[in-house]
Amino acid sequence: MDPLAIPAGTLVIGDLHLAPTGGAGVDAFVEWLDRLSDVPQLVIVGDLFDAWVGHEQVRLAGTIPVLDALKRLSWRGTRVDVLHGNRDFLLDGFFEAWTGAHVWPEGLVAALPDGARALVVHGDELCTEDRSYQRLKFVLRARVTKGALRRLPFFVKRRLAAGLRAASRRAVPAKPAPRKAMQENACRALAAEREVALLVCGHAHRFQDVQVEGGPRWIVLDAFGGERDCVVVGASDVGAHCSRLGSSPLRLL
């Protein structure tokens, strides 16, 4: 895969977990999007929605406002890239056609303005010790399963999504914390495989910016609205900064 050139000024955010039924989170995000100006590109590293069960979701009150705000942003000239998270991995061509965004099921390799390569992923692929989760992910995202899921009636899909969220809420506290976590080994291996010196992801909802020994610089973003929830790509570097809902992102390079 050719790397995607990411210009200076690009914003990277993730883990918005917007409720398809709407609410304060949706309203605040739409307002934030509508205030963005002169942003060449916005990359969302997954879990934009707390669940995406298919295009019928537009029947729920929170969905169309988000799709329309992304569309307005695209029309204003911002390129929008959206990665699949573990909650919204059914985002597809319908979402792309509505919003003008590009959907990336397995993350993307970016070429930064200085030519360096960076891997941008959701982050759940780094939870390699969580075997039961990885098995479930493998089954749920198999082409045949996705096809079957898409054909289910809307009310069944909603119930299934709610059931999966409930099962995950039950399973997650039962698993010992180190096993659920993103693994440094997995980060090192993936960075080596994709030949990058920088890996940016979300998923853990807890910011970190570390140099992995014998591996890449590894930035994990806070969930959107957190203290350090936004990366601004600089002319020759990236920094992890705070977007602060309601204020414009800081550039601290």
Ligand SMILES: [Mn+2]
């Ligand atoms: Mn996630």
